[in-house]
Amino acid sequence: MGAQLWHHEAPWHLDPAAALQALQARFLAEKYDLRSLLPQHLIWARESVASARAEGDPYGLVDLYEGQVRLLEHFNSQPVPQDAQAQIQILRQINAISGQGISNVLDVTGISEKREVFTAQRLTDVDTIRLVGTLRPTMAEACNAIYKINEELGRGECVCFPVYDDAGGHPVAWYFVGNTVD
Numbered sequence: 001m002g003a004q005l006w007h008h009e010a011p012w013h014l015d016p017a018a019a020l021q022a023l024q025a026r027f028l029a030e031k032y033d034l035r036s037l038l039p040q041h042l043i044w045a046r047e048s049v050a051s052a053r054a055e056g057d058p059y060g061l062v063d064l065y066e067g068q069v070r071l072l073e074h075f076n077s078q079p080v081p082q083d084a085q086a087q088i089q090i091l092r093q094i095n096a097i098s099g100q101g102i103s104n105v106l107d108v109t110g111i112s113e114k115r116e117v118f119t120a121q122r123l124t125d126v127d128t129i130r131l132v133g134t135l136r137p138t139m140a141e142a143c144n145a146i147y148k149i150n151e152e153l154g155r156g157e158c159v160c161f162p163v164y165d166d167a168g169g170h171p172v173a174w175y176f177v178g179n180t181v182d
Contacts (some may be wrong), residue, residue, distance in 0.1 A: 003155040003179040007146050008105055008138065009163070010174040014030040016111045016122055016160050019174040025084035027105055034080045034087055041094055042072040068097050100182035101156070107180065108158050117156035120176055128161050142175040149177045156181040 010016075010023035011156055048065040088106050101107040107118050115121040129135055130151030131152070133144040141164050149159060162171040 003153075003182065005101065005146070005150050005177075005179055006104055006154075007143075007175070007177045009142075010160075010176060012162070012171050012173050014101060016120070016162075020101040020108060020111065020120060020160070020176065021085065023174075023176065024088060024106055024108070028084050028087055028091075031104075032087070032091065034090065038072065038076050038080070038090075038094075042069065042076055045069045045072050064097065081085050098182075100180065103180040103182055105158075105178065107156065107181070108176070109159065115154075115157050115159070117154075117181070118158075120160045120178070123161040124160050125172075127159075131159075132161065136169075137161070137175075138166055139163050139173065139175075146177055150179065151176070153179045155179055 008023055008027070010019040013019040022133065045065060045068040048071060049062060052059070052061045052065055059067065071093060075094070081087055081090075091102050091106060095102045108120050109118050110120070111122050111129060112119040113122060123131065125135055128137070131149050132141055137145070142161070153159070156179060158176060160174050160176045163173045163175050164170060165172050
């Protein structure tokens with residue numbers, strides 16, 4: 001499977017890390033219900049152990065799957081935290097076994113000045129002009145630049161930049177464009 005492009009608008013905050021956290025909290029609330037997801041993942045992990053054992057464990061995966069069962073039993077024995085970032089950490093841990101992360105914006109752990117896997121690079125003014133075509137892009141201009149930006153992104157990489165009102169004077173949002181690892 002190849003990396004998949006994703007892009008999201010985040011609410012404006014002076015600090016892009018705060019915007020990222022707000023975006024992730026909204027995305028988590030819209031797409032995930034840990035109260036039902038955790039028990040289902042535990043069932044799947046137990047099925048994986050049983051299947052690997054039934055096949056004689058030819059790939060040596062029983063220990064790995066048993067570790068996943070223990071992790072999921074632990075999470076299922078506790079109340080789901082209210083804090084969005086704590087819930088995202090749980091999702092990251094239960095998806096770590098796949099090696100491809102969660103495969104969306106919830107994989108992004110922070111903001112950086114350079115491009116790194118699972119970190120959003122805040123575009124410099126020069127890079128914003130080069131990739132988006134203007135220093136103060138509107139939402140429409142940001143959306144039109146998605147595929148040009150994606151041409152430069154590797155697996156698990158992400159960039160972010162501010163988006164401005166139609167007059168180009170006031171920032172109104174952050175825009176995040178990234179790729180999954182898978």
